[in-house]
Amino acid sequence: MPETTMPERGAPPEPACPVEELLSHTGPGGKLVLTREQEQRMRESAAALSRIAQERPVYGLTRGFGPLVEYSADEDPREQGIGLLDHLTTGQGAPLPRDVVRTMVWLRLRGMTLGHSGVDAEVWQALAEQWNHGFTPVVPQEGSLSASGDLVPLAHAAQAAAGRGEVWLERGGEQRRVPADEALAEAGLPAVRWDARSALAFANGSGTSLARALHNHVRLAALARALASATGRAAALLGCNTEAYSDALSAVRGHQGQRTAAELIRDELLRGTATGTGTGRPGTPPRRLQEPYSLRCAPQVVGAVLDQLAAQGRILAAEAEGCTDNPVLVGDEVLHGGNFHAAPVGLASEQHALCVHQLAFLAERQLALVLDPQHNGGRPPLLAEQPGRDSGFAGVQIAATAHLGALRQRGYPASFTPVPTNLGNQDHVPLALNSANAVAEMTERAWWIVSSLFLAVTRLGHLAGSGQYGSGPYADGTKTCTGTEDAPGGSALWARLDRDWPPLTRDRPLAGEVAAWARRIEAHYSGAAEAHGANDDDQEHTRCPA
Numbered sequence: 388m389p390e391t392t393m394p395e396r397g398a399p400p401e402p403a404c405p406v407e408e409l410l411s412h413t414g415p416g417g418k419l420v421l422t423r424e425q426e427q428r429m430r431e432s433a434a435a436l437s438r439i440a441q442e443r444p445v446y447g448l449t450r451g452f453g454p455l456v457e458y459s460a461d462e463d464p465r466e467q468g469i470g471l472l473d474h475l476t477t478g479q480g481a482p483l484p485r486d487v488v489r490t491m492v493w494l495r496l497r498g499m500t501l502g503h504s505g506v507d508a509e510v511w512q513a514l515a516e517q518w519n520h521g522f523t524p525v526v527p528q529e530g531s532l533s534a535s536g537d538l539v540p541l542a543h544a545a546q547a548a549a550g551r552g553e554v555w556l557e558r559g560g561e562q563r564r565v566p567a568d569e570a571l572a573e574a575g576l577p578a579v580r581w582d583a584r585s586a587l588a589f590a591n592g593s594g595t596s597l598a599r600a601l602h603n604h605v606r607l608a609a610l611a612r613a614l615a616s617a618t619g620r621a622a623a624l625l626g627c628n629t630e631a632y633s634d635a636l637s638a639v640r641g642h643q644g645q646r647t648a649a650e651l652i653r654d655e656l657l658r659g660t661a662t663g664t665g666t667g668r669p670g671t672p673p674r675r676l677q678e679p680y681s682l683r684c685a686p687q688v689v690g691a692v693l694d695q696l697a698a699q700g701r702i703l704a705a706e707a708e709g710c711t712d713n714p715v716l717v718g719d720e721v722l723h724g725g726n727f728h729a730a731p732v733g734l735a736s737e738q739h740a741l742c743v744h745q746l747a748f749l750a751e752r753q754l755a756l757v758l759d760p761q762h763n764g765g766r767p768p769l770l771a772e773q774p775g776r777d778s779g780f781a782g783v784q785i786a787a788t789a790h791l792g793a794l795r796q797r798g799y800p801a802s803f804t805p806v807p808t809n810l811g812n813q814d815h816v817p818l819a820l821n822s823a824n825a826v827a828e829m830t831e832r833a834w835w836i837v838s839s840l841f842l843a844v845t846r847l848g849h850l851a852g853s854g855q856y857g858s859g860p861y862a863d864g865t866k867t868c869t870g871t872e873d874a875p876g877g878s879a880l881w882a883r884l885d886r887d888w889p890p891l892t893r894d895r896p897l898a899g900e901v902a903a904w905a906r907r908i909e910a911h912y913s914g915a916a917e918a919h920g921a922n923d924d925d926q927e928h929t930r931c932p933a
Contacts, residue, residue: 405704406604413490419515421500421508428502429511432716436505436584439721446714446723447471447587453535454810460583468586475542475590476552480529483540483599485555485562488526491537491598492518492544494707495589503710503717504588513579514548514589520574525553525564526595528824532808533729534816536711537595545589550578592711593729599823600736601703604696606830607739609913610746611692613837615648616912617750618685619655620881621757621844624851625764626674629656631683637690644697645690652686658878679762681752688749692742699735706731733802733819739826740798747833751791754840757847758784770846772892780843783897787839790832797825838905845884846891880911 411417421429440448451458452471461467483491496514499506524547530539546552550568558565571578581589622629630636632653637646677683706729714723756762758769758780771779801818808816888904 404605404608404700406601406700407608409704409707410490410601410605413493414486417489417493418519419493419496421511421515425500425502426508429500429504429506429508432502432505433507433584435716435719436721439719443721445721447591448584452587454812464582464584465580467583468581471583471586471590472542472545472549472581475538476546478527478530478539478543480527482564483526483528483595484602485523487595487598487602488523488544489518490601491526491541491594492524494594494598495541495592497707498592498594498710498712499588501710503715504584504712505716506585506588507582510579510581510585513577517548517571517576517579520576522548522570522574522576523555524548524567525555528599528820531595531818531820532805532813532816533593533596533733533819533821534727534813535713535809536590536592536727536729537820538590540595540820541590541592545579545581545586548579549581588712591713591727593706593727593732593819594711596729596732596736596819596823597703597706599820599827600732600739601707603736603739603823603826603830604700604703605913606834606909607692607742607746608696609909610743610830610833610837611648611689611696612651613841613908613912614746614750615651615685615689616655616880617753617837617840617844618682618689619652621753621847622652622678622682623656623658624844624847625682625757625762627678627682628674628676629653631678632656632686637686642690642694644693644695645686647693648689649686651689655878655881674764679752679756681749681756685749685753688745692745695738695742699738702731702735728815728817729819730802730817733817733822736819736822736826737800737802740800740822740829743826743829743833744794744798747791747794747829747836750833750836750840751787754780754784754787754836754843757840757843763847764851766847766850770843770850770891771894777891777894779891779894780839780846783839783842783901786898786901787836790835794829794832797829801825834905834909835901838901838908841884841908842888842897842901842904845881845888848881848885849890880908 436445436448439445444450446452446456447460447467448464449460450456451460461470482488492514496511496518498504499511524544526540526543526547528540531537543552547554547567550571552567553564554567554570555562556565556570556573557563568578619632621627622632632649634646634649634653637649709726711726711729713725713727714721715726716722760766760768763770767774767779769779769781769784771777771781801821804821805816805818807814884904888900
């Protein structure tokens with residue numbers, strides 16, 4: 388009687404993701420409420436700042452901004468605040484996503500409650516009331532050095548709060564840009580009356596680059612999960628040797644991320660349609676003992692990304708919890724410094740860029756492998772139904788390779804590119820928002836590549852005659868999975884792909900299908916199906932593994 392191998396114990400439990408927890412407060416349904424303790428801290432700091440400003444120079448309150456700090460400020464604090472916002476309302480480019488702007492404003496308001504900013508509590512209440520109502524400014528994404536904070540994009544948001552910019556408003560079932568004063572009047576909301584200190588405290592922080600990086604972070608975590616799932620599904624269909632995904636193998640190296648990635652791969656592998664013994668489908672030669680690195684080393688690559696995301700997540704969460712103003716009040720003392728310098732965020736985003744490239748590169752290489760008869764178990768080249776008459780995934784692969792090339796262009800570190808500006812005052816700047824914007828575009832392209840891979844692996848299953856996903860035996864031979872109701876990871880998604888994506892029996896335009904499935908796949912692995920317009924049954928709880 389053959390010996391049965393019991394399923395191996397998985398990796399240790401993953402720690403909670405601080406970034407995902409933080410963003411849970413900034414999404415739909417979130418509310419900002421000022422506690423009595425927070426209000427007291429804010430009023431005490433504002434009173435302390437007012438006293439100190441009568442005794443000594445205070446940046447932005449009694450003195451000018453930036454290199455003009457040696458000059459006196461306007462005697463009217465409101466005029467001084469308006470001047471600050473006006474001269475900084477210079478952003479260009481496409482608007483930031485609305486969810487990023489919501490997070491950005493939430494971060495600035497939360498930081499003010501720490502009691503180190505000297506912000507007027509009534510200004511805070513007006514801003515919070517707008518945010519709670521869903522008031523979302525239109526903010527251009529280009530133009531910030533992220534050095535004295537993200538001054539330019541935050542100034543645009545501040546202008547909208549005062550009724551002087553633009554906001555997003557739903558009209559006719561679509562989000563449209565409308566004048567802020569019109570939106571405030573329609574909602575019955577008061578406009579913010581900025582004073583010098585409150586305007587500076589709002590604009591003088593890392594909120595924009597941080598918000599963009601936080602959203603990039605959770606998208607990258609979902610991308611890593613998706614790629615682990617695709618690896619497991621492909622390995623199952625190809626009948627790969629499963630030793631590369633053993634927890635015992637990963638455990639001896641000692642990296643938590645690798646163990647997590649291997650476990651995610653096994654979750655799909657054990658529910659695949661192949662036995663996982665490396666024999667492949669009937670009638671085909673057995674596979675090699677060792678697969679190419681794009682399959683064999685997937686736990687190491689995805690795991691390294693997960694470990695990096697865990698490290699960057701802690702840094703980003705710390706930034707979100709702290710005070711990034713200048714000047715800063717500590718007790719009865721005003722401290723002038725550089726807490727607004729977004730170097731921690733910029734370096735985290737540059738690490739994000741390296742991570743998204745590793746995932747996109749791995750996905751593109753796996754796509755190439757499953758299209759190649761030398762590696763795909765003898766299936767037709769490019770998975771074409773009738774090679775010659777049909778070209779299968781040729782066009783999809785061409786586009787995916789182009790996306791990888793474009794993605795690499797955008798991965799150059801923004802911190803390598805600054806020049807001194809602002810009369811030499813800002814002579815060392817991190818350009819953190821430039822990095823975060825680049826990562827957002829890189830991540831979008833990576834999802835197109837991963838979607839291409841998912842469709843190709845689904846096509847592989849169609850050609851293998853696998854039927855409904857999940858109908859084959861577990862790799863350890865102990866059980867047969869006949870349904871997807873309780874299957875973890877991406878099993879429900881693979882079942883939906885098997886069912887809903889039409890077999891590629893003749894060539895057809897696939898551009899729209901790649902883009903649409905990219906959105907659905909991301910929604911599935913991020914647990915954000917509603918935000919991406921996916922069906923409710925697409926949504927499955929998945930936790931940020933970082």
